[in-house]
Amino acid sequence: MIKNILNRIVLYIGIFLLLGIMLFPDLRNVIGTAVGAFLNPLLSLLPLHIVIFILAAITGLYASLIQKYTMDWSLMRRVQERMKNMQKEFKQAQLANNAQKIKKLEAQRAEMMSDQMEMMKQQFKPMLYISIISIPLFFWVFTVISQDTNASMVFPFWGEQKLNDTLLGPFQYWLFWYFISSIPISQVTRKALNIGGM
Numbered sequence: 001m002i003k004n005i006l007n008r009i010v011l012y013i014g015i016f017l018l019l020g021i022m023l024f025p026d027l028r029n030v031i032g033t034a035v036g037a038f039l040n041p042l043l044s045l046l047p048l049h050i051v052i053f054i055l056a057a058i059t060g061l062y063a064s065l066i067q068k069y070t071m072d073w074s075l076m077r078r079v080q081e082r083m084k085n086m087q088k089e090f091k092q093a094q095l096a097n098n099a100q101k102i103k104k105l106e107a108q109r110a111e112m113m114s115d116q117m118e119m120m121k122q123q124f125k126p127m128l129y130i131s132i133i134s135i136p137l138f139f140w141v142f143t144v145i146s147q148d149t150n151a152s153m154v155f156p157f158w159g160e161q162k163l164n165d166t167l168l169g170p171f172q173y174w175l176f177w178y179f180i181s182s183i184p185i186s187q188v189t190r191k192a193l194n195i196g197g198m
Contacts, residue, residue, distance in 0.1 A: 014128030017135045032143030035136045040144075048144065048163065049153035052174060053181045055137050060186035063130045068193045070126045079115045086112075138178075145174050153177065 020027045042051045086105060093101035145151060145164045152162045155173070163174035 010132060011125070011128050014131045017131050018128070021135065028139045029143055031136050032139035032141075035140035036143060039140055043144070047153075048148065048151045049174075049177060052141060052163075052178055055141070056178045056181035057185040059130075059134055059137065059178075060182035060184075061189050062133060063126075063182075064186050064189035064193060064195065066129045067126045067190075068195045070129065071122045071195075073195055075115070076119060076122070079112070079119055082112065082115075138175075141174055141178070145172070 039051070042054075046054075086108060090102065090105050093105060149164055150162065151164065151174075152160050153173075154160045155177075161173045163172065163177070165173055167173050167176050
């Protein structure tokens with residue numbers, strides 16, 4: 001009972017954070033400043049790009065752990081394997097112009113919709129859990145970057161770049177650095193936990 005209530009509260013917080021950034025733009029600074037009370041001391045010890053690397057590594061690790069324990073990976077593998085086989089059979093039936101087989105496969109595809117919906121639900125739930133930690137971290141980095149406009153780092157091939165400069169559209173260099181830093185940790189964790197290999 002208590003577990004279900006806590007689970008709902010966490011999910012509602014995740015939904016609020018995801019929607020809140022769109023509905024209340026000032027929320028970024030409020031949450032960023034609050035998180036800063038805990039993380040700002042790191043800036044006196046380490047350069048900002050190293051702090052971002054550490055946060056990204058932590059994000060990659062906990063995101064993988066959350067996915068490991070909130071998703072049914074055997075269901076995912078089964079459904080994906082079934083879909084793959086069905087697509088292969090469907091293609092063969094089309095090439096052979098086998099209308100009866102095509103009709104049968106289309107009926108099977110409709111039956112699989114419930115499994116696909118369950119997969120989508122399972123993928124959405126961890127995203128909400130992950131957002132509870134990731135979004136406040138993003139807001140904090142965004143707040144720091146906004147205040148320290150000279151923060152920079154050296155990127156391979158691009159040389160020194162200011163972290164608040166845009167790389168592509170609204171995508172800033174700090175965000176790019178955050179994502180490429182979290183990918184290796186996430187991949188190593190997923191391999192160690194044997195998740196995501198579908």
